[in-house]
Amino acid sequence: MARWLAGRIAQALLTAVIAVVLMFFLMRAAPGDPLARLSEDRQLSPEAVAVLRARYDLDVPAGRQFASFVGGLVRGDLGTSISHDRPVTSLLRERLPASLYLGGTVLILTFGLGSWLGALQAIRRGALDRILGAASLTLYAVPSFWLALLLAWLVGVEWRLLPVGGMYDPFLPDDAGAAARLADLARHLVLPAVTLAAVNIAATMRYQRTAMAEALAQPFVGAARARGVGERRVNWRHGWRNALFPVVTLFGLWLPLLVTGSVFVEKIFAWPGLGALAADAVATRDYPLLMGASLLVTLLVVAGTLLADIAYAALDPRVRRP
Amino acid sequence: MNGALPRAGSILGTPSARAGLLAITAILLFGALAPLALPDPAAQPDIVSGALQPPSAAAPFGTDELSRDVLARVAAGARVSLTVAAIAVALAMTLGALIGIVAGYAGGAVDAVLMRIVDGALAVPRLFVLLLLLAAWERMPLVALIGLIGVTGWFGTSRLVRAEVLRLREEGFVHAARALGAGPGRVMFRHLLPNTLGPLLVAATLAVGDVILLEAGLSFLGLGVRPPTPSWGGMIYDGRAVLTVAPWVSIFPGLAIIATVLSVNLLAGGLKAALSPRDA
Amino acid sequence: MTTLLEVKNLRISFPGDAGTRVYPVDGVSFVLERGRTLALVGESGSGKSLTALGMLQLVPAPGRIEPGSVVRLGETDILALKGESLRRIRGRRIAMIFQDPMTSLNPVFTVESQITEVVHAHFDVSRGEARDRAAALLEEVGIPDPLARLKAYPHQLSGGMRQRVMIAIALAGQPEVLIADEPTTALDVTVQAQILEVLDGLRESHGMAVLLITHDLGIVAGRADRVAVMYAGQIVESAPTASLFARPSHPYTQGLFGSVPRLTGALGRLSPIPGNVPPPDAWPSGCRFRTRCPIVHPRSEQAPPLLPVGPDHLIRCWLAEGPE
Numbered sequence: 001m002a003r004w005l006a007g008r009i010a011q012a013l014l015t016a017v018i019a020v021v022l023m024f025f026l027m028r029a030a031p032g033d034p035l036a037r038l039s040e041d042r043q044l045s046p047e048a049v050a051v052l053r054a055r056y057d058l059d060v061p062a063g064r065q066f067a068s069f070v071g072g073l074v075r076g077d078l079g080t081s082i083s084h085d086r087p088v089t090s091l092l093r094e095r096l097p098a099s100l101y102l103g104g105t106v107l108i109l110t111f112g113l114g115s116w117l118g119a120l121q122a123i124r125r126g127a128l129d130r131i132l133g134a135a136s137l138t139l140y141a142v143p144s145f146w147l148a149l150l151l152a153w154l155v156g157v158e159w160r161l162l163p164v165g166g167m168y169d170p171f172l173p174d175d176a177g178a179a180a181r182l183a184d185l186a187r188h189l190v191l192p193a194v195t196l197a198a199v200n201i202a203a204t205m206r207y208q209r210t211a212m213a214e215a216l217a218q219p220f221v222g223a224a225r226a227r228g229v230g231e232r233r234v235n236w237r238h239g240w241r242n243a244l245f246p247v248v249t250l251f252g253l254w255l256p257l258l259v260t261g262s263v264f265v266e267k268i269f270a271w272p273g274l275g276a277l278a279a280d281a282v283a284t285r286d287y288p289l290l291m292g293a294s295l296l297v298t299l300l301v302v303a304g305t306l307l308a309d310i311a312y313a314a315l316d317p318r319v320r321r322p
Numbered sequence: 323m324n325g326a327l328p329r330a331g332s333i334l335g336t337p338s339a340r341a342g343l344l345a346i347t348a349i350l351l352f353g354a355l356a357p358l359a360l361p362d363p364a365a366q367p368d369i370v371s372g373a374l375q376p377p378s379a380a381a382p383f384g385t386d387e388l389s390r391d392v393l394a395r396v397a398a399g400a401r402v403s404l405t406v407a408a409i410a411v412a413l414a415m416t417l418g419a420l421i422g423i424v425a426g427y428a429g430g431a432v433d434a435v436l437m438r439i440v441d442g443a444l445a446v447p448r449l450f451v452l453l454l455l456l457a458a459w460e461r462m463p464l465v466a467l468i469g470l471i472g473v474t475g476w477f478g479t480s481r482l483v484r485a486e487v488l489r490l491r492e493e494g495f496v497h498a499a500r501a502l503g504a505g506p507g508r509v510m511f512r513h514l515l516p517n518t519l520g521p522l523l524v525a526a527t528l529a530v531g532d533v534i535l536l537e538a539g540l541s542f543l544g545l546g547v548r549p550p551t552p553s554w555g556g557m558i559y560d561g562r563a564v565l566t567v568a569p570w571v572s573i574f575p576g577l578a579i580i581a582t583v584l585s586v587n588l589l590a591g592g593l594k595a596a597l598s599p600r601d602a
Numbered sequence: 603m604t605t606l607l608e609v610k611n612l613r614i615s616f617p618g619d620a621g622t623r624v625y626p627v628d629g630v631s632f633v634l635e636r637g638r639t640l641a642l643v644g645e646s647g648s649g650k651s652l653t654a655l656g657m658l659q660l661v662p663a664p665g666r667i668e669p670g671s672v673v674r675l676g677e678t679d680i681l682a683l684k685g686e687s688l689r690r691i692r693g694r695r696i697a698m699i700f701q702d703p704m705t706s707l708n709p710v711f712t713v714e715s716q717i718t719e720v721v722h723a724h725f726d727v728s729r730g731e732a733r734d735r736a737a738a739l740l741e742e743v744g745i746p747d748p749l750a751r752l753k754a755y756p757h758q759l760s761g762g763m764r765q766r767v768m769i770a771i772a773l774a775g776q777p778e779v780l781i782a783d784e785p786t787t788a789l790d791v792t793v794q795a796q797i798l799e800v801l802d803g804l805r806e807s808h809g810m811a812v813l814l815i816t817h818d819l820g821i822v823a824g825r826a827d828r829v830a831v832m833y834a835g836q837i838v839e840s841a842p843t844a845s846l847f848a849r850p851s852h853p854y855t856q857g858l859f860g861s862v863p864r865l866t867g868a869l870g871r872l873s874p875i876p877g878n879v880p881p882p883d884a885w886p887s888g889c890r891f892r893t894r895c896p897i898v899h900p901r902s903e904q905a906p907p908l909l910p911v912g913p914d915h916l917i918r919c920w921l922a923e924g925p926e
Binding site for chain 1: 658660662689690691692693694697698700702705706707708709710711719720723724755757771772774775
Binding site: 014015016017018019021022023026027137138140141142143144145146147149150153157158256259260263264278279281282283285287290291293294297298301302305 | 438439441442443445446447448449450451453454455457458531535538539542543544545555558561562565566569572573575576579580581582583584587588
């Protein structure tokens, strides 16, 4: 097990390294000049442009640029944001927690609801299966930004059930207790989380349904029933437990989906996370910031996939103790 | 899954596949024929009093802030989105099949290197790759957009094709071809490739749906299809400003996206079922 | 001897083409007696496994048990039970072990938890007590070092051990009847004999009735008290084992014996039965074996009932009335 773990971690590191290298070349290959837009917008003098060029290392040949890029990474220095004029790293650090709250909530929702409904589909079959199947198929086709707008409008504006933007109520009194703060956070979390979770729940449901149907068809399920084990226990303890691991591996698919969706959803709901940061960086052509955000997001995906693999191994004794 | 292409009749096996095929055909026809029956999507007949009209007999999807007919624009957007998706997917599938076959057949170091690179590339969420590429490019032509979307989408396909090739590599017909003197190129393209077309077709169909969503998202951020070319994503973005008073401007393009991606996915499901024959 | 379980006229149907129904189990009857083993022998497609499933109402959808079928355990008509009362029978009064222990054991749970699960399902005991029972059961089926084995997962055990675990699980409910569906088919030959020994010993010590389902005549001799041969959903020959082996009387049974290679005796050609077992939707009318039978009997167009050819020895064949 320890050997397997070491191997898997090494693999993840290698993937991360290759991803970073690829992104560097992407940055170099991107046509156009990051400063062109800026100088357009702000009417910079040629001297100012030269200073900026030097500052952002833009005139230097590829080799040196790569070296300083890697050097910066190792030091934890991702450069300076053009539009915010602050170190990228501090901006990222500032925004990361909000994304983690959102991402964590979406994870729980997706896994809990998606897995449960998918398993239910395979157990009950019939009309419920068809209805849920149609629902998941349709949800999977919904663009997250459109759903975000729709929900923001309907729930936030028309029906005024939940706040439409931000992560907390700016008018919350300073002496509000922890419970009140938590409730406030929760209320702001609902819409973005539901929007992001929708597509992921759909994907999870479809996958889990298949895995569950396969598990229920296994001989040991019938054997358990033949021993007088109750139907509910047969389905959930024997069937579902064996259908869980394929779903865990879904992380590899689902994390990038989450990250991608968050760019739109965070922007629309003004949730102060990494996604909104990236969206803003796009709008202002803030290349160093965009690059930094992309790097962080990639590393999160690699780490998440690794965790998913470990979870898989933890769930399947055949891997854990061969 | 059987690698060879499915017979046309068997694709229509399930009702959902039939529905998908029907729907996508309807959408294609709608996009192609709409200019004949509908007003010019760029026409702005009466900006003052004709703007932001709710759906009516004259304009079934209403009008937007520049009094353009939303239905006409949705139809025009269909042409754009489907064209972009079709070409980008074709590009991605071609690249992916090429790399996948080479990696799978060559094996050894070539395979290892290629697949490590693919792993690394897959780790970066595709949207971010495109953001990095597109953000720096001012006034990107549509052709370039399609090219970039295609070039960022082949990684998963290469893995898929590689898996098929690994499976097929040891089959009798491959040995026979080599015994008859076929070189690697011939084996790969004349013998292996046709047998991967089945799963490739399924993947391509699903990819069309993914690209439509991706392009819509990019257009929403202002990075995809640029105005004045209508695109569903762009229309949703434009409608954002008037969402509270004229929700139809954003709603209908969104529904169009859902309908299209849904039918494409249904079709893909039908193709997949046609490729995996149930045992009697 | 005491009859523990009676199966009478069991018919199981499945949907066929175009709204028709087929009957892969078509009027099967037998009794199981305390301390005795009945072997149900037949090729694949004869309906023997389905019969076993039918006895516990485990027939997979869309199959169903036809009305008129009776499975009576003591005073209880099992086929009339539903829900909780049915669950209480399964594993507790009738237990079943399956062909492939690798796929019939849940791979993610330990041996201990799979045994104690049955104990808890049927008895109200503490966890410690259940665990003790599990250890005792493992010992009874001949597994060495039972306490260590309790913590093992199925994939960590050999085939023979897994099958022993299956038997232990089956015994956990202290059943009166044990159905063994091809218990040795998936095992090595050397292990097969051991498993059969274990089953024999348990049958004696617990006084169970055993239904041994198999396609292998070889394991029947010396193990079963009585044999019933199944073909095309029906029992075609039924006799005490000695009688069957001495005088196989139905042409199908004779064919089965003729097609088994022998280690001893004169060398001769194997004589397999020509053709294949027809599927349920293509059964011949009248005597179902007539298309493959070496003998052409004038009455074979009429379906023969079970007729006696000797003491307690019945065959479903017109030949019982005398050769013609």
